[in-house]
Amino acid sequence: RKEVEQDPGPFNVPEGATVAFNCTYSNSASQSFFWYRQDCRKEPKLLMSVYSSGNEDGRFTAQLNRASQYISLLIRDSKLSDSATYLCVVNLRYGGSQGNLIFGKGTKLSVKP
Amino acid sequence: DVKVTQSSRYLVKRTGEKVFLECVQDMDHENMFWYRQDPGLGLRLIYFSYDVKMKEKGDIPEGYSVSREKKERFSLILESASTNQTSMYLCASSKDRTFSGANVLTFGAGSRLTVL
Numbered sequence: 001r002k003e004v005e006q007d008p009g010p011f012n013v014p015e016g017a018t019v020a021f022n023c024t025y026s027n028s029a030s031q032s033f034f035w036y037r038q039d040c041r042k043e044p045k046l047l048m049s050v051y052s053s054g055n056e057d058g059r060f061t062a063q064l065n066r067a068s069q070y071i072s073l074l075i076r077d078s079k080l081s082d083s084a085t086y087l088c089v090v091n092l093r094y095g096g097s098q099g100n101l102i103f104g105k106g107t108k109l110s111v112k113p
Numbered sequence: 114d115v116k117v118t119q120s121s122r123y124l125v126k127r128t129g130e131k132v133f134l135e136c137v138q139d140m141d142h143e144n145m146f147w148y149r150q151d152p153g154l155g156l157r158l159i160y161f162s163y164d165v166k167m168k169e170k171g172d173i174p175e176g177y178s179v180s181r182e183k184k185e186r187f188s189l190i191l192e193s194a195s196t197n198q199t200s201m202y203l204c205a206s207s208k209d210r211t212f213s214g215a216n217v218l219t220f221g222a223g224s225r226l227t228v229l
Binding site for chain 1: 209221
């Protein structure tokens with residue numbers, strides 16, 4: 001089983017739609033989680049960290065389910081500018097040691113007018 | 114905001130040439146990383162450095178070396194470029210490797226290398 005798995009998509013949705021991505025991870029030692037956004041031919045940029053209690057930032061909601069080992073990203077009221085690839089990132093960290101970031105391959109979102 | 118600057122956005126080199134990719138960060142970060150990104154393969158870690166003159170191999174170090182002579186600068190070196198090293202190369206930095214709280218990984222804009 002791959003360490004971090006995402007549906008590659010593409011997810012093609014109309015403007016205004018709600019879309020959700022899931023990401024599963026295999027290592028229960030994973031301690032912190034992130035969603036990065038990557039526009040075409042640009043670098044990945046942090047979208048949001050994912051907290052155990054779930055967190056929201058405007059139209060974006062991230063949730064963590066440790067029991068089932070997955071994180072999710074929900075985008076409400078999709079905008080054309082949300083079109084990008086969304087990377088799930090998991091930090092493996094054993095005890096007090098330094099972490100090791102594992103990247104998913106990304107889920108491509110295309111928002112259409 | 115942290116700024117990570119990669120000196121070359123686009124390079125075209127010939128097989129066998131020596132290639133230097135330079136990266137500079139301006140936030141006094143301890144850790145610097147080099148990744149490559151290829152379609153269908155995602156981001157793969159080549160090397161990272163947690164201190165000046167220190168380096169650690171990542172997942173795919175073969176064919177690459179690195180240099181960290183100063184804290185702010187991390188160079189990736191292809192001693193003899195090959196066509197399978199055609200890729201997008203991304204430099205990144207972080208304060209430390211706990212990646213907790215506000216300490217996250219910040220990327221440069223990338224260097225797209227084509228080896229002919």
